[in-house]
Amino acid sequence: MDHFEGINFSEMWCGIDAAPGYMKPVVKIATGGTTGSSLGISGYYNVASGIYDKVLVVGWEKLNEGGATTGIITAFDPVWERPSLAGALGPLALMANMYMNEYNVSPETAAMVTVKNRSNAANNPFAHLQMPKITLDYVMSSQTISYPLRLHDCCPQSEGACAVIYANEKEAKKIRDNTAWFHSVATAHYYTFGCDDKMYDLPTATIASKKAYKKAGIRDPVKDLDVAEVYEPTSWAELSWTEALGFAEPGKGGEILREGITQMGGELPVNPSGGVLSTNPIGATALVRFAEAAIQIMGRGEKRQVPDVEKALAMGFGGSLWTELAIFGNEPPR
Amino acid sequence: MPEKVGIVGIGQTKFRSKRRDVNIPEMIYEAVKMALDDAQLEPDDIDAILIGNI
Numbered sequence: 001m002d003h004f005e006g007i008n009f010s011e012m013w014c015g016i017d018a019a020p021g022y023m024k025p026v027v028k029i030a031t032g033g034t035t036g037s038s039l040g041i042s043g044y045y046n047v048a049s050g051i052y053d054k055v056l057v058v059g060w061e062k063l064n065e066g067g068a069t070t071g072i073i074t075a076f077d078p079v080w081e082r083p084s085l086a087g088a089l090g091p092l093a094l095m096a097n098m099y100m101n102e103y104n105v106s107p108e109t110a111a112m113v114t115v116k117n118r119s120n121a122a123n124n125p126f127a128h129l130q131m132p133k134i135t136l137d138y139v140m141s142s143q144t145i146s147y148p149l150r151l152h153d154c155c156p157q158s159e160g161a162c163a164v165i166y167a168n169e170k171e172a173k174k175i176r177d178n179t180a181w182f183h184s185v186a187t188a189h190y191y192t193f194g195c196d197d198k199m200y201d202l203p204t205a206t207i208a209s210k211k212a213y214k215k216a217g218i219r220d221p222v223k224d225l226d227v228a229e230v231y232e233p234t235s236w237a238e239l240s241w242t243e244a245l246g247f248a249e250p251g252k253g254g255e256i257l258r259e260g261i262t263q264m265g266g267e268l269p270v271n272p273s274g275g276v277l278s279t280n281p282i283g284a285t286a287l288v289r290f291a292e293a294a295i296q297i298m299g300r301g302e303k304r305q306v307p308d309v310e311k312a313l314a315m316g317f318g319g320s321l322w323t324e325l326a327i328f329g330n331e332p333p334r
Numbered sequence: 335m336p337e338k339v340g341i342v343g344i345g346q347t348k349f350r351s352k353r354r355d356v357n358i359p360e361m362i363y364e365a366v367k368m369a370l371d372d373a374q375l376e377p378d379d380i381d382a383i384l385i386g387n388i
Contacts, residue, residue, distance in 0.1 A: 019385055020380055020383070024381070024383060025381075025382040026382070026385065029385070035386045035387060039385070042384050047337055047339040048336035048339050049336070050336075050337050052381040052382045053381055054380055054381050055383070055384065056366065056382075057385075058386075059385075060386075061388060062387075063388075064354075071388070126347075127349070157351060158349040158351065160348060160349035160365075161347045161364065162344075162346050162347075163343075163345040163365035163366045164343070164344055166342070167373075168339060168340075171342075175342040179340035282387070283388045288346065290341070291341075294344060333338060
């Protein structure tokens with residue numbers, strides 16, 4: 001979008017020069033933070049419809065040439081929403097604050113998410129922030145930037161791109177024998193006035209996950225999924241949103257982390273890639289979740305690989321508290 | 335019935351706070367080339383493109 005990279009109609013010349021779009025259908029998709037998952041799900045629809053056999057899906061971000069917060073602020077009501085909710089940090093800080101008070105969760109519990117995800121990032125050569133020796137004290141002693149968020153409770157701003165190629169069953173079988181198959185996708189987009197919304201528990205994640213699990217035959221996500229790439233812009237968000245996805249009861253996201261369930265080697269590792277807390281090229285961020293879930297299904301994760309992955313979940317978050325999900329399997333869906 | 339759909343090729347660039355070493359199309363091409371090579375496909379093999387940023 002022009003606000004963000006400061007260049008008019010960037011998608012047209014990017015789709016033709018950089019992606020092989022000359023004389024082909026090129027469609028631009030922009031839905032804010034969910035851009036990557038909207039791209040990922042639209043790629044699925046394009047091939048599932050039978051119209052195209054092979055589709056290239058590209059998400060990218062190069063924000064230093066534009067102004068992200070300036071662009072995001074324009075989405076908020078100038079009188080009621082901007083003073084407390086403008087930009088990305090305002091609503092995320094409010095969500096963390098309400099979650100913390102509702103469930104009596106300590107800032108140290110949130111900081112443990114950062115330590116987990118940034119330690120995982122050290123196993124991912126593509127991850128932006130490389131902090132292999134990160135400790136709880138280091139996160140807890142970082143500057144408070146919007147209470148209760150400390151600097152290291154927050155994702156970075158990253159530049160880069162992610163490209164994913166989709167194929168139908170006939171074409172996929174010619175290309176490789178470890179294809180990551182879509183088993184279900186779900187979108188929950190709504191609009192709400194910020195001041196009226198329930199700013200924690202992310203209702204769209206609950207709605208979308210129920211739909212996605214039903215279609216993919218997932219009864220108990222912790223048992224039936226093998227890995228999840230959750231879109232966590234802050235450490236607090238991962239605690240709350242793993243609950244909204246049904247991995248834990250409300251307020252118990254910290255408990256499944258402490259028990260090791262969401263750690264590498266646990267029953268359901270969350271964000272082996274390092275997640276959004278380690279890499280955040282906004283328009284690509286949710287597509288990276290799709291790509292990393294597919295990498296886990298394909299068994300190509302090298303040092304970040306979870307053993308024997310058969311089902312993987314990828315999540316996109318953005319906009320007005322929206323959620324988009326995909327569930328992948330190592331066999332074509334029945 | 336919908337066609338069954340799979341992911342068959344993946345590319346990611348290196349991610350940095352500022353990628354001043356490349357312009358936007360050069361940066362995108364890094365990921366696109368990696369994905370095409372991963373699936374052993376040529377640009378002509380692709381039927382359509384979906385592309386986006388925030």
